[in-house]
Amino acid sequence: MVDYIARDGVALLQVNNPPVNALSHHVRVAIEEGLKKAGQDPRIKSIVISGKGSFIAGADIKDVSKPTILELCDLIESSGKPVVAAIKGFALGGGHEIAISCHYRIAHEKSKFGFPEVDIGILPAAGGTQRFPRLVGLEAALDLIPSGRHIGAAQAFKLGIVDKVVRGDAVEEAVKFAKSIAGEPLVDRRTSQRPVMGAENAFLAAAVKLAMKKKKGMIAPIVCLSVSFMGSLLPFEQGIQVEAAEAVVVFTSGQMGALQYAFFAQRAAPKWLLPCGASFKTVKGRPIRNAAVIGAGTMGTGITMAMLNAGIPVTLVEQDRKFLDKGVSLLKLLYAGSVSLRKITQDQCDAILSKLNTAVGYKSLTNVDLVIEAVYENMALKKQIFAELDRICPPETFLWTNTSALDIDEIASATRRPDKVLGTHFFVPAYHMKLLENVRGKLTSAETVASAQMFGTRIGKIPVVVGNCHGFVGNRMLHKYVYEADFLIEEGCWPEDVDMVAENFGLPLGPFKVRDLSGLDIRVRGLLEQAKAAGIEINPATRFLNGERISLLSKSLVDKGHCGRKTGRGFYNYGKPGGKIPLNDRFIKDVIVEYCAERGIERRKVAYQEIEERLFLPLINEGFKILEEGIASKPEDIDTIWLLGYAWPRHTGGPMYYANMVGLDKIYNRICHYNELHKHSAHWQPSLLLKKLAASKTPMKDWMEVAQASSKL
Numbered sequence: 001m002v003d004y005i006a007r008d009g010v011a012l013l014q015v016n017n018p019p020v021n022a023l024s025h026h027v028r029v030a031i032e033e034g035l036k037k038a039g040q041d042p043r044i045k046s047i048v049i050s051g052k053g054s055f056i057a058g059a060d061i062k063d064v065s066k067p068t069i070l071e072l073c074d075l076i077e078s079s080g081k082p083v084v085a086a087i088k089g090f091a092l093g094g095g096h097e098i099a100i101s102c103h104y105r106i107a108h109e110k111s112k113f114g115f116p117e118v119d120i121g122i123l124p125a126a127g128g129t130q131r132f133p134r135l136v137g138l139e140a141a142l143d144l145i146p147s148g149r150h151i152g153a154a155q156a157f158k159l160g161i162v163d164k165v166v167r168g169d170a171v172e173e174a175v176k177f178a179k180s181i182a183g184e185p186l187v188d189r190r191t192s193q194r195p196v197m198g199a200e201n202a203f204l205a206a207a208v209k210l211a212m213k214k215k216k217g218m219i220a221p222i223v224c225l226s227v228s229f230m231g232s233l234l235p236f237e238q239g240i241q242v243e244a245a246e247a248v249v250v251f252t253s254g255q256m257g258a259l260q261y262a263f264f265a266q267r268a269a270p271k272w273l274l275p276c277g278a279s280f281k282t283v284k285g286r287p288i289r290n291a292a293v294i295g296a297g298t299m300g301t302g303i304t305m306a307m308l309n310a311g312i313p314v315t316l317v318e319q320d321r322k323f324l325d326k327g328v329s330l331l332k333l334l335y336a337g338s339v340s341l342r343k344i345t346q347d348q349c350d351a352i353l354s355k356l357n358t359a360v361g362y363k364s365l366t367n368v369d370l371v372i373e374a375v376y377e378n379m380a381l382k383k384q385i386f387a388e389l390d391r392i393c394p395p396e397t398f399l400w401t402n403t404s405a406l407d408i409d410e411i412a413s414a415t416r417r418p419d420k421v422l423g424t425h426f427f428v429p430a431y432h433m434k435l436l437e438n439v440r441g442k443l444t445s446a447e448t449v450a451s452a453q454m455f456g457t458r459i460g461k462i463p464v465v466v467g468n469c470h471g472f473v474g475n476r477m478l479h480k481y482v483y484e485a486d487f488l489i490e491e492g493c494w495p496e497d498v499d500m501v502a503e504n505f506g507l508p509l510g511p512f513k514v515r516d517l518s519g520l521d522i523r524v525r526g527l528l529e530q531a532k533a534a535g536i537e538i539n540p541a542t543r544f545l546n547g548e549r550i551s552l553l554s555k556s557l558v559d560k561g562h563c564g565r566k567t568g569r570g571f572y573n574y575g576k577p578g579g580k581i582p583l584n585d586r587f588i589k590d591v592i593v594e595y596c597a598e599r600g601i602e603r604r605k606v607a608y609q610e611i612e613e614r615l616f617l618p619l620i621n622e623g624f625k626i627l628e629e630g631i632a633s634k635p636e637d638i639d640t641i642w643l644l645g646y647a648w649p650r651h652t653g654g655p656m657y658y659a660n661m662v663g664l665d666k667i668y669n670r671i672c673h674y675n676e677l678h679k680h681s682a683h684w685q686p687s688l689l690l691k692k693l694a695a696s697k698t699p700m701k702d703w704m705e706v707a708q709a710s711s712k713l
């Protein structure tokens with residue numbers, strides 16, 4: 001776990017605990033033993049701590065509740081022989097704390113530093129909240145500790161975290177350096193003995209404001225701020241006591257469990273398993289050497305950029321030169337923006353764009369590994385495109401569709417290769433959002449799924465395999481939340497009441513602000529298409545569609561020209577078309593009141609608890625139905641989709657984890673309560689799986705066993 005190599009008076013302690021050299025209990029014990037051994041050996045004059053491959057990514061997250069890294073840090077710092085950290089790769093969390101307890105730090109130019117503890121609900125409680133401000137000053141500490149941000153070696157050097165940045169082998173350099181400083185005094189090298197620079201300045205208020213915005217609802221960043229600040233006013237030993245006392249607050253808050261679950265869920269989600277038993281362990285994907293994207297709209301250009309950024313050559317295809325040119329201009333504009341923001345250099349931009357080809361029509365697509373279709377949501381059009389692609393592209397080419405809800409099997413039926421057809425549901429903006437829902441159809445092969453997952457990872461996404469149904473996982477659940485939001489308005493709430501509850505829960509924007517952003521007309525169009533497909537003519541009095549309650553409130557607003565931000569008015573008044581600040585509006589309230597009066601709906605005061613339950617319980621209920629039907633293969637997949645695709649508050653773990661935390665019996669009983677009251681909304685019919693899990697009190701890790709056993713009955 002830790003190799004001890006003694007050479008020319010230097011003891012090299014090299015942590016060897018793959019994959020990330022986490023500080024498990026065994027590693028901590030071995031480092032401690034190594035330090036003691038080196039301390040007692042008169043031939044050893046100095047010590048180097050490093051990691052095999054990378055430095056140390058922190059505590060073993062499954063083991064963070066026993067913080068003996070603190071003792072290790074004290075042992076390192078108090079060593080009578082100089083200790084040098086040789087840093088390659090990551091020095092994170094407890095690893096970073098070990099590094100700043102060493103007397104010197106030598107880092108490779110590509111190494112990274114950070115305190116990601118806040119993102120897993122804890123503090124750098126191995127003395128990090130006290131040592132770090134003493135090393136870099138209060139301002140930088142109040143920025144880096146609560147943000148959890150990683151910084152590179154160059155910035156670490158500027159801040160004084162690192163003493164020397166090297167291009168070559170950091171360990172060799174550190175050993176050489178350690179030899180050169182043998183016997184030198186260490187008094188001013190002990191971080192804990194330094195005063196905090198800038199402690200008199202009032203950085204705290206601004207830092208708290210920023211943390212509350214960027215880490216909304218999370219306790220750990222705020223606690224980190226107060227502990228670091230208080231510690232800067234106290235002697236180190238007292239600061240450590242404050243740190244220890246406050247660490248208990250976060251360890252017992254409940255957020256730690258949720259955030260750590262979210263960390264592992266995100267890593268488990270790409271590990272796919274199909275109902276036939278094929279999985280990431282048994283089936284290999286085919287690498288994508290080049291690709292084409294059909295459609296140069298927002299989605300098509302975004303997907304093209306995601307692939308170009310990963311170095312995949314792409315041909316962007318349109319049927320019309322005008323649309324193609326527009327798409328390419330947009331794409332170039334976005335890259336130019338990245339250059340001006342210094343996210344990439346001009347040379348990198350040129351290299352990326354050199355991999356972009358364009359074509360009008362599909363004829364040139366005779367030598368591509370993959371085509372992703374990204375035209376607007378119209379089944380007939382998509383089928384026509386797939387039939388044509390099937391004729392032109394080689395038989396082994398994958399044909400994937402970027403749809404957010406349409407039936408993958410029906411699209412695949414237009415081809416002679418349904419095994420190679422799959423849905424790639426990207427989220428807007430596709431070059432930025434981390435989530436990719438890979439939707440398998442009935443006939444999609446395991447090789448295609450494996451290839452799509454491999455592709456997703458390559459373009460920097462977290463790819464999650466889901467089954468084929470209307471809206472797949474994310475949007476299918478979202479629809480229920482959106483329906484209930486509308487019904488709440490019909491029954492007596494104002495848009496701002498509902499949005500406030502959703503935002504207090506932790507979502508960045510409530511459902512009506514989101515609708516105003518995306519455009520009310522889009523939802524209305526969807527509703528009208530749904531009605532048309534069901535052969536129903538919508539009239540102002542319509543309240544049911546296929547026996548299900550619907551709301552035409554959005555239509556009433558759209559009919560009055562309220563399409564959202566783009567027209568300056570939607571559920572809020574934005575002052576002008578394209579305005580950004582939502583204001584409550586008497587006129588909109590009058591429209592709502594009139595809408596209700598016309599339909600004989602009596603408005604009432606709706607309690608906070610009812611708003612919260614009616615927004616989130618249908619969505620959770622749908623999640624259990626999704627598990628029951630095998631559309632998702634584990635709760636972690638659903639939670640990852642909601643965390644990454646819909647900004648679900650991370651400190652509650654995701655909708656499934658949240659349900660488990662609240663208690664499935666409580667969730668089930670409340671769903672039954674609303675089901676009694678709202679018989680015309682199928683989304684209130686309780687999931688059978690939820691009922692079983694609630695009754696059996698099955699732990700979350702075993703939910704799928706119950707789901708699978710039920711599906712076999």
Ligand SMILES: CC/C=C\CC(=O)SCCNC(=O)CCNC(=O)[C@H](O)C(C)(C)COP(=O)(O)OP(=O)(O)OC[C@H]1O[C@@H](n2cnc3c(N)ncnc32)[C@H](O)[C@@H]1OP(=O)(O)O
Nearest residue numbers: 019020022057058059060061067092093094116125126267
């Ligand atoms: C008292 C408090 C003192 C100290 C507190 C701490 O130190 S808390 C821990 C702080 N550190 C972190 O939070 C780091 C978390 N890890 C990461 O950010 C990334 O893993 C990292 C190091 C940037 C590497 O990223 P990469 O994409 O290369 O790998 P991946 O994330 O997929 O991880 C590979 C596998 O390692 C597991 N893992 C990662 N970090 C930890 C950890 N700290 N503890 C336990 N396990 C960890 C991860 O789950 C992956 O496992 P796998 O089975 O392969 O899915």
